[in-house]
Amino acid sequence: MPIKAFIFDLDGVIVDTAVFHYQAWKRMANQKLGFDISEEFNETLKGVSRVESLERILQLGNKTITDQEKIDFATQKNDWYLELVNGMDASDILPGITEMLQQSKNAGIKIGLGSVSKNARMILEKVGIIGYFDAIIDGTKISRGKPDPEVFLKGALELGCDPSECLVFEDALAGVEAAVSAGMKTVGIGTKEALPLATITYKNLAGVAINDILEHIDEG
Ligand code: BG6
Ligand code: MG
Numbered sequence: 001m002p003i004k005a006f007i008f009d010l011d012g013v014i015v016d017t018a019v020f021h022y023q024a025w026k027r028m029a030n031q032k033l034g035f036d037i038s039e040e041f042n043e044t045l046k047g048v049s050r051v052e053s054l055e056r057i058l059q060l061g062n063k064t065i066t067d068q069e070k071i072d073f074a075t076q077k078n079d080w081y082l083e084l085v086n087g088m089d090a091s092d093i094l095p096g097i098t099e100m101l102q103q104s105k106n107a108g109i110k111i112g113l114g115s116v117s118k119n120a121r122m123i124l125e126k127v128g129i130i131g132y133f134d135a136i137i138d139g140t141k142i143s144r145g146k147p148d149p150e151v152f153l154k155g156a157l158e159l160g161c162d163p164s165e166c167l168v169f170e171d172a173l174a175g176v177e178a179a180v181s182a183g184m185k186t187v188g189i190g191t192k193e194a195l196p197l198a199t200i201t202y203k204n205l206a207g208v209a210i211n212d213i214l215e216h217i218d219e220g
Contacts, residue, residue: 001162001164001165002165003109003165003166003167003185003214003217004109004110004159004161004165004166005109005110005111005112005134005155005156005159005161005165005166005167006100006104006109006110006111006112006166006167006168006169007112007113007114007152007155007156007159007166007167007168007169007179007184008097008111008112008113008114008168008169009047009113009114009115009168009169009170009171009172009175010113010115010117010120010123010124010138011046011115011117011171012046012171012172012189013094013097013169013170013171013189014093014094014097014113014124014127014129015088015092015093015094015123015127016092016094017085017088017123018046018171018172020081020084020085021042021045021046021053021081022037022039022042022045023080023084024077024078024080024081024084025037025042025045025053025057025077026042027077027080028057028073028076028077028080029057029061032073032076033057033058033061033063034061035060035061037057037060041060043172043173043194044056044173044174045057046171046172046173046174046175047116047145047146047147047170047172047173047174047175047178048116048145048146048174049116049139049145050074050077050078050118050139051070051074052145054070054073054074054077078119081119082119085119085122085123085126088123088126088127089126089127089128090127090128090129092127093127093129094189094204094205095204095205095206096204096205096206096207096208097129097205098129099205100205100208100210101129101132102132103209103210104132104210105132107210109210110134110135110159110160110161111132111133111134111135112133112134112135112136112137112155112156112158112159112166113133113135113136113137113138113155114137114151114152114154114155114168115137115138115139115151116138116139116142116145116146116151117138117139118138118139118140119139120136120138120139121136121138124136134158134159135155135158135159137151137152137154137155137158141154142154145174146172146174146175146177146178147173147174147175147177147178147181148178148181149178149179149181149182150178151178152166152168152178152179152182152184153182156182156184163182163183163184164183164184166182166184167184167185167186167187167213167217168182168184168185168186168187169186169187169189169205170186170187170188170189170195170198171188171189171190171195173194173195173197176188176195176197176198177197180197185199185217186198186199186200187199187200187201187202187213187217188200188201188202189201189202189203189204189205190203191203199216199217200213200216200217
């Protein structure tokens with residue numbers, strides 16, 4: 001079926017906040033739990049919800065904490081994350097994204113956001129591109145994080161498209177898996193080695209034309 005909608009992940013695709021999530025979790029692990037988390041381990045947290053990320057970190061360090069501490073730690077991590085996000089503006093939009101949104105609008109392709117983050121709307125507003133989106137599915141609208149397909153299936157529904165008519169832009173393994181489970185093709189932002197299930201991959205979207213993508217995914 002022809003592609004009628006693009007659904008973008010936020011963190012690591014639209015803005016470089018994936019690194020802020022990592023810094024905030026690393027600070028949490030260092031200061032509150034007494035161990036470190038590697039960049040490699042952090043890859044397994046991408047696309048995963050705040051609560052589930054904390055659970056995975058606790059499991060890594062073999063730590064048990066109370067339910068109240070879990071709430072406090074997750075809140076603390078988010079406060080540290082927000083401190084990092086606070087200084088962001090339009091200059092933090094990743095290469096080629098604004099142009100891709102504008103090209104999509106011009107071509108009549110619908111634009112959705114598919115993010116597990118509860119901070120997604122605030123960040124889109126902060127960097128000034130929220131007006132491009134026809135549907136925003138974020139952490140406040142879903143009950144299961146990626147790799148569950150819920151976030152993308154809700155996106156397709158809100159955009160009024162069949163899943164097979166949606167193309168997902170993702171930087172995370174869990175996100176590509178979620179899109180595949182939703183029956184959608186994917187543009188991986190990163191390398192083919194890191195995102196083997198993506199239909200095609202680009203290092204970033206600088207200078208990429210919509211037609212380039214659409215031609216390639218037909219072959220993919
Ligand atoms: C995803 C990120 O987009 O959102 C994860 O890739 C993050 O790293 C998740 O844990 C939830 O985000 P937030 O902003 O609600 O804590
Ligand atoms: Mg991401």
